[in-house]
Amino acid sequence: MINQLSWKIGGQQGEGVESTDRIFSTALNRLGYYLYGYRHFSSRIKGGHTNNKIRISIDPIRSISDDLDILVAFDQESIDLNAHELRPGGVVVADTKFTPTVPEDCDIRLFSVPITAIAEELGTSLMKNMVASGASWALLGLPLDVFNRAVEEEFGRKGPAVVEKNVEAVKRGADYVLELAGGPLDDFKLLPADGKQKLFMIGNDAIGLGAVAAGCRLMSAYPITPASEIMEYLIKQLPKFGGTVVQTEDEIAAVTMAIGSNYAGVRTMTASAGPGLSLMMEGIGLAGMTETPVVIVDTQRGGPSTGLPTKQEQSDINAMIHGTHGEIPKIILAPSSIEECFYDTIEAFNLSEKYQVPVILVTDLQLSLGKQSCEPLDFNRIVIDRGSLVQEAPEREDKALFPRYAFTENGVSPRVLPGQKNGIHHVTGVEHDETGRPSESAENRKKMMDKRLGKLDSLVVRDPILAQALYETPDVLIIGMGSTGGTIDQARELLENDGLTTNHLTIRLLHPFPADEVRPYVEKARHVIVVENNATAQLAGLLKLHVGHAEKISSVLKYDGNPFLPSIIYNECKHICTLSKELV
Amino acid sequence: MATFKDFRNNVKPNWCPGCGDFSIQAAIQRAAANCGLTPEELAVISGIGCSGRISGYIHAYGLHGIHGRALPIAQGVKLANRDLTVIASGGDGDGFAIGMGHTIHAIRRNINMTYVVMDNQIYGLTKGQTSPRSAEGFVTKSTPKGSIESTLSPLELALSAGATFVAQSFSSDIKQLTALIEEGIKHEGFSIINVFSPCVTFNKVNTYEWFKENIVNLDTFPEYDPSNRIHAMTKLMETGGLLTGLIYQDKNRRSYENQISGFRETPLAEQDLALSEEQFDQLLAEFK
The missing domain is CATH 3.40.50.970 (Thiamin diphosphate (ThDP)-binding fold, Pyr/PP domains)
Known part of the structure; x- marks a missing residue:
């Protein structure tokens, strides 16, 4: 029994890859598995290779994985482009129609299923995605009734006849592949999930x-x-x-x-x-x-x-x-x-x-x-804080304007909304005074600039950084933002296996940069490696600008359009650490 | 009840003496009072340029935004608070050059508001360059040998974009202008009113005298039917666009706000924002 696996479906855009993925993952979600999906698609509507990958686990996961366990291929191109990801002993489920082949030097099991033929027999080749997904579901030994419920939900609005046909397509795919394989694959059996349906x-x-x-x-x-x-x-x-x-x-x-x-x-x-x-x-x-x-x-x-x-x-x-x-x-x-x-x-x-x-x-x-x-x-x-909205503005004499931009201690001025009584004021992108009237006075200009920019001096943001910092003085501090966090954590596991201690910071408040929060972590780490998906190390640049310590900051960059894989981050971090050891 | 004086403030406009914009400001103030509005109920949103300053010269809520963007800002204001009367205003450069994309789409969208264009056929605040409204051959700092681009006909464009209220006036005819702005405010939907507003400093061709000689005033044609779009287009073309009065009005088409499904009568700005736990659970259901 395994605790996680990766499933991928590939084909031409518009061929049903999306809907198959949707049904497959909905069914897995019902069983309580944690899922993480990745869509590889092109900037066109029909045609062009597309694939969807789902990582399935009994534990929470926040990244795609390096390798792949099962590939469902609607065409040879999908095999050619993705087979290298398959782990030794991995499986390809492919349509007999295109006489699929897998690279000879790889340890891959190929199940050739007459996907299109079965679908056509049932009335339309459109159902081939159901045949294919039924086959791959069956290989995992997962309960078919849960899958069928997901199929029902997908096609329910098209009427019971359509649902019935699609359920039949799933069954036919499953039956065919199980006979071929002699039953569900033992080394693909997932441990049961907690059964609690997650939000997805x-x-x-x-x-x-x-x-x-x-x-x-x-x-x-x-x-x-x-x-x-x-x-x-x-x-x-x-x-x-x-x-x-x-x-x-x-x-x-x-x-x-x-x-x-x-x-x-x-x-x-x-x-x-x-x-x-x-x-x-x-x-x-x-x-x-x-x-x-x-x-x-x-x-x-x-x-x-x-x-x-x-x-x-x-x-x-x-x-x-x-x-x-x-x-x-x-x-x-x-x-x-x-x-x-x-x-x-x-x-x-x-x-x-x-x-x-x-x-x-x-x-x-x-x-x-x-x-x-x-x-x-x-x-x-869920808390709604609307700041200093004035409910009732005091009466003003002689058309005096409401001081919408009043100088206050923290720079934030009380705000009234159009329509409110006694609230009339002016708003302009021109430099202005406290009532919003244009002003070119040098004194006012300086005060207004200081007021606006100074508002962020009192900024309080919950968790400007997210720190996973078990070590007081780690070998490596990895810093990232956005979607890369889960992949960084996986790479850290690999680094830790090699005996390197790692901490991980995620920058949540990108601006104003939380230098004071980040600095202690940077100071105590031997290496600081910033992982980001761009070519010019923009996040690392911010770090150097606001925190300093440029001498120990390195970058792992990726700008080929694909997300990081754990192995890439691991290898590059390893390389940086080894390189600096040699220099010492 | 408020009078036009209630819409005045103590700011001295920085327009040149004799500028057509003074009368347009007065006409907006009069029209607002005539419509029974109080200053709090009016929001004037303006663009950039000499005319863009108008929102600061009227005692009402006012926002002076960025060049060419008065209309999207004004539409946002109206959608947020449909009880407000919203007037957007700016020059011909603002609305027909940098902001033309917004003008066409604001017309198509037909949100209930009024757009008053102060059209002087030139860029004034940058000291005299050609505008889309300048005549061919018009000599300016940017067209020393005369403009070689064709002159834009904004109201023909407005008609083709599906405008429901199209009017034009002349800043000297404050009576007609006031009446048209009033009608525009009362119109359900987007009203565009282009106003010839002579620039006494930089435009020595399209002067007060020139307009007086060339304008064709629809008020002198009592038989003219403003509900006929084809006639409106023809009349505009016949007069080279120098037509004043109510040119076209479609009283049947409903405003954008009145066609949005689920859009409530109460201004959005006044609605309670908090969700109940039950509503939140309903929102989560689709992700299970």
């Missing part, structure tokens, strides 16, 4: 859910990969709460519309990826200058320009921090797990209103789109 979602769902919980009632956004699911989720949910989503003409409209409705008192968000973020910069500056709250999600993908729109990268760090002209206060929060995507979205809205600044919530493609098990989300942790 992508990061973008968790962000959308967090937004609804945070009281976000409007979203203005422009479609873009890999952010669109946030918009799609809110299109579904916001009408139930009286709100709506506006699909704008571009990202400039998206961010400025969000600023307008935040100004008028509604928690409003927008979400995009690098190209959209670039377009939003002037708007973000307006929010900073007018002290208008707004939440912007940046789901990072491969840049620059259109770059690799469907691939993993973490290269917007500098753009987010420095992209706006002039100097404004802003907060950048980087969740690193599905649960944090939810809680951090709520916190983003609270911080945005509390400090009256734009907040960027940053993810990366793998965190936004990788479907994974999520621990129960705690209703009691």
Whole structure:
């Protein structure tokens, strides 16, 4: 009995890879397994190789694995591109139709199943994904009735006849492969899971859910990969709460519309990826200058320009921090797990209103789109803090304006909303005085700049870093952000096996950089290795700038569009440690 | 009841003496009072340029945003608080050059608000460059040999984009202008009112006298039917766009807010944000 395994399905885009993955993982979720998914897809709708990988475990997991146990292949290309991942003794389930072959020098078991033929016999080749998934499910020796329930849910709306046919397809696939293999494969038998069904979602769902919980009632956004699911989720949910989503003409409209409705008192968000973020910069500056709250999600993908729109990268760090002209206060929060995507979205809205600044919530493609098990989300942790919103403004004489930008101790001024009595004030992106009126006075300018930028001096953010630090003086401190955390932890296990002690920091508050929190860990580590998905070591640059100790900071970088695998991080960390030993 | 004086503040506009924008400001103030609004119920959202300063010259809620983006900001304000009367305003550069994309889509979206364009056919605040509204051959600092681009016809564009309220006026005709802004405010949906507002400093061609000589005023054609889109388009083309009055109105199309499913009558800004535990559990159900 094993405690985890990895399953992958590959084929042409539009061939049913997505739906097969959905049914397979839904069934596993029902059994209580922890799941972590990865989608490899191209920027096109039909055609082109695509594959989905699911890691299945009886324990919580937060990353994909290096190797693969079962590959379901709809075409030879899927075998050619993915067979190298299979562990010795791994299995390929493939369609007899294309006379599949596996590399000769590998220890791979091939089960050739007449997938298309069985599907066609049952009426349509469309059902071949059901035949294939039934076959691979059966090899694992998992209960078929649970799988059939997932099939029922997927096809239920198409009527009982369709459900029945698909269930039959699953059975035929299962029967065929079991006869071929002589029963379920012993070395693929998963230990039973705890049977407790987990939440199972992508990061973008968790962000959308967090937004609804945070009281976000409007979203203005422009479609873009890999952010669109946030918009799609809110299109579904916001009408139930009286709100709506506006699909704008571009990202400039998206961010400025969000600023307008935040100004008028509604928690409003927008979400995009690098190209959209670039377009939003002037708007973000307006929010900073007018002290208008707004939440912007940046789901990072491969840049620059259109770059690799469907691939993993973490290269917007500098753009987010420095992209706006002039100097404004802003907060950048980087969740690193599905649960944090939810809680951090709520916190983003609270911080945005509390400090009256734009907040960027940053993810990366793998965190936004990788479907994974999520621990129960705690209703009691949903807190809405709208900051210093004035309920009733005192009466004013002679049309005196409300001092919306009053100088206060912490720089945050009481806020009134349009429509309120006695609250009239001006708002402008031009430098202004306490009532919002334009002012070019040098004295006022300096005071206002200090007021706005000083708001973050009193910034309190829960857990600006997440530390896994068992060791007082570790050999290696690995620092990362976003989706890489789980993979880093797996690499650490390998390093620890080699006798290296490791600590791990995840930067959750990317800006303002939590230098004071990070510094002690850096000082006490022998090596500091920053792991990030970009070419210019942007996170390491922040660390060097704010914490120093450049002499012991190294980088492990990956910018080929694919997420890190544990082995890559392990090998490079090992290499860095050995190299420095030689130098000593 | 509030009068137009209640919408005045003590800020002295930094417009040049004789600028058409003064009258437009006065017309907005009068129209707001005539509609029975109080200053708190009005939000004026403006862009950048000479005219963009208008939101600071009216005693009401006001936001002076960034160049070309008055409309998306204003639409956000209206969606957040549908009880507010929202007027967006800016120049021809703001709305028809840098912000043209937003103008077309705001028209298509048809959110209930009014857009007053202060059209002087030139860039004033940057000291005299060509605008999309400049005539061909128009000599400016940026077109020393005369503009070689065709002149934009914003209201023809508005009609083709599905506008439900299209009007044009002249800053000297404050009576007509006030009435049109009032009508625009009362109109359910997006109203665009383009106003010829002569720039006395940089535009020596499209002067007050020039407009007086060339404008065709629909108020002198009592038989004109503003519900006919084809006639509206024809009339605009016949007059080279120099047509004032209510050019087109579609009273049947409902505003964006009134077509959003589930969008409540109470302003969103006033709604309770907290979810009940039951509602939260319902949201979680789809992920199991």
